[in-house]
Amino acid sequence: MTVITRPEPDTAFLIRDLDEKGFTAEYGCDRYTATVLSNRFDYLVEHMSGRLLSGAFSPVLRDFYDLACTISGPPEMDYLVPAASNGIVLMAGTALDGVANTVEEYGVENLGPGDVLISNDPYRTGNHNNDLNFIRPVFVDGRIVGFVNLNAHQLDMGGVVPGGFSATKTNVYENGLVISPRLLIRGGQMVTETWNLIFDNVRMATILYPDMMTICSSLELGEQLLRESIDRYGLDAVHGTIRYVCDLGAESMAAALESMPDGDWSGTEQIDCDGVDDTEQYSLEVAIRKRGPRIELDFSGTSRQARSSVNATAWDTKTSVGIALKYLFLPRGRFNSGLYHNVDIVLPEGTMLSALPPDGCVFMYWEQGQIVLTAMLRALADAVGDAAIGGDSGSADLHTAYGVHPDGTAWVSALQCGGEVGPYGANRFGDADSQCMTYQANGVAPAVEGIEKGTPAVVLRHELQIDSGGPGYFRGGAGMIRDTLWTADAQHSLTSLRYKQAAGFGARGGKDGARGGIWKFEPSQDGMVRTPGTEVPAYRVATAWAGLIDPETNTADAAGEFVYPFCAEQNTSRANSVIRYLTNAGGGWGDPLTRDPQKVLIDVRDGYVSIAGAARDYGVVVIGDPDLDPEGIAIDVAATEAMRSAT
Structure with a gap:
């Protein structure tokens, strides 16, 4: 009989306290092998991502990195996730529950080698229904030993708006095709009825089809790499390392929490409005209680689910909680299941963070995730001291334009020409970058050449806004200006919800970043392009589409009047119009007079x-x-x- 050598029962148990025999007995391999395999898991998910990035046709995947790859353990290991890719962490975090929910509903017993299981229902998997989850079971000797998973945004999933990006959808029936758990591939062969279901309901199938084929190829690669690891190191070692990585994450989070004094804190945050009008205020309330190595987050005071598609699900909220705790306490290492071991979340049903169908429509979940993160960073700023972080731009500020080419074919520009690229807030390590996305996105800035090749758009300007970054001992990232000329008539969908309250808040005495906005500059009467400047007088001829706007100067001003951003009849442009995005700026860190x-x-x-x-x-x-x-x-x-x- 193998004896696991542990400390005495009344002594705190740490993984590092295990001797070599104890470690091997606990995790099925020695420490060196566990280290090699944990790094191999990281390599596996990045290699899967790379396969998709290099072969994708959709600009959302190819240029924006709107995807996440994960590995999951088998059902008897509760689908533990030891590694997630460096893509959109919001999409990786929901895989911790989304994979298990999908597989359990479909039935583990119904899966076979070579299968690919899919689902996109936000209430099952989190995110929105453009984010299609692809799950491939990995079999060894007739049993499932794990799963390789890819959550990838599809350019269109039907619904009332091309591309899906809209704040005005009011129920799930307007939102687009909902796919309950079903096979896309069975035993390596395409399931015709599933493919037909998708392509009978979506636009731009000519892009979705090769993307989905590439995704299936990436899953095959992931299975191959996982099976190679099992062949080389043994199944016990691979499963043991999955548990080791997650145990280490749990242990590290517990130790970080225990190092902070016990206490109670609270935070509040808000979004500006929903897609109906701005007569109802939506606020998040979180009460944080920390005792020893455990922390509880209670969202019971949060507003009811919104009347349109600006809601999130409980899976999205759980993910954002994990992201916030990781930023504050464990900034290094991968996102994994163990991070939640000592975390309790109280979240009533039917709030804007835990919406329910059919009227709790979910699409712009990431905006709710942002206020979860911001509220936690604000609430815990004093508790963590110098580890506090200034706020980022606060909104993903995603922009979608769509229209019809002269030959009658539809075009969509998704996530390319808005405020997607913006600033971070400063922290104790230095000035903040201005060329990022939000804290939870980690996407890739689209290449200008790619934008201009695929859509009737010309990027005229992409530069920082002077004096916008929050002053501090370390300066917040600057707001970014992006001017895009649309050479064809277009409709535009905005997703900006963070102007009324400073998203780029300062930390440790730093000041808030400046507010942003969105404007349209129409062509002259003869149809010629007006190339707008950035000085105050240039804004007088513009139409403000979003932001807190000074009625005298038509510029962004924290004391200005709120311009409601979701007027469908307003957000249109005729050929040769210029649309300007100015992002919110990031908050500073520390007293600016000591810089x-x-x-x-x-x-x-x-x-x-x-x-x-x-x-x-x-x-x-x-x-x-x-x-x-x-x-x-x-x-x-x-x-x-x-x-x-x-x-």
């Missing part, structure tokens, strides 16, 4: 901060002309010392 003046000087030289902004926000007096002689500007040391002393 190194030399860093402020560099910010002025590089266009992040103006001379006036340097004096106003940082107490630094810069002399010279940053436009005509950027290398010749200098700090007036005496004036700077006097200004900072007087503040």
Whole structure:
């Protein structure tokens, strides 16, 4: 009989306390092998992602990385997930439950080698119904030993709006095709009725078909790599390492929580409106209780489910909770099932974070995920001290345009020409980047050449907004301006919900980032393009589509009037119109008056901060002309010392 050597029962048990025999008995292999296999799991999910990225036709997959790959253990291991890819973490996190829900409903006993199981119902799998889950069981000697999974956004899944991106859908029947768990591939052969069901209900099947074939190929690759690992190291070692990785995640989270003093905190956050109108306020309330190595998050005070498709499911909320805790306590390493071992979530049904069908329509789930994250980062800022993080742009700010080519074929530009690329908030490690997405996205900025080749669009401008990043000892990321010329008539779908409350909040004395907005610049009467500038007078001829807008200047202003963003009859443009997105800016970290003046000087030289902004926000007096002689500007040391002393 093998004896597992552990500490005494009254001593805290840690994996590192196991001796070599104990570790092998617990996890089916030695520590070295477990380390090799855990890294191989990471390689496997990234290799699957790479296969899809290199072979995808849809710009959402090919250019945006709107996908996630995971590995799951077999049913007897509760479908533990040891590794998730570096794609959209919101899509990876829901796989922790979505795979199990799909497989259990379909029936484990009904699966065979070479099968691919699919499902896209948000209430079963999380996310929205454009995110189609592909699950391939891996068999060894006639039994399921694991699953390789790919959650991938499909360019269109039917519904009332091409591409699906709309805040105005009010029930699941408008949302698009819902696929309950069913086989796409049986024993390596296509299930004709499933493929027909999909292609009878979606637009742009000529893109979906090769994408789905590539996804199935990626799953085959994942199965091959997992089987190779089993052949080389043994099934006990592979299963043991899955448990080891998840146990290590649980242990690490527990230790991080225990290092923080016990306490109670609360946070509140809101979205601006729903897709019906802005007469109802939707707010999130979270009460956080931390005791020892456990933490509870209670969302009982959260508003009811929204009247349109801006809701999320419980699976999405659970994912965002895990992301927030990981950012604050375990910033390194993969997302896995073990992170939730010491986490309790209280979430009533029927809220905007836990919507129910048919009227709790779910599509823009990521916007709700963002306010979960922001509320937690705000609430725990004092508790974590210097580990606090400034807020990011707050909204994925996704833009979809669609129309018809002269030959009658439909076109869609999805997630390409909006505010998708924006800033992070600063933290204790340094200034924030401005060329990112939101904290939960981790997508890829679309290439301008790819945008212009596939749609009637020309990207005219993509640059940072001066003086927008939240001032701090470390500066928040700048708001990004993107101007896109649409050379054909187009309809536009906006998904911006974070203007009324500063999303890019400051941390540890840092200041909030500036608010953004969306504008349309119409062509002149003779149809010629107006190329707008970025100075205040340029906005006077624009039509504001979203944001808090100063009625005098028509520019974004935190004290301005709210412009409702979801007027379908408003969000259209005729050929040669320019649509401008200005993202919210990221929050600063630390007192801006303690920032190194030399860093402020560099910010002025590089266009992040103006001379006036340097004096106003940082107490630094810069002399010279940053436009005509950027290398010749200098700090007036005496004036700077006097200004900072007087503040």
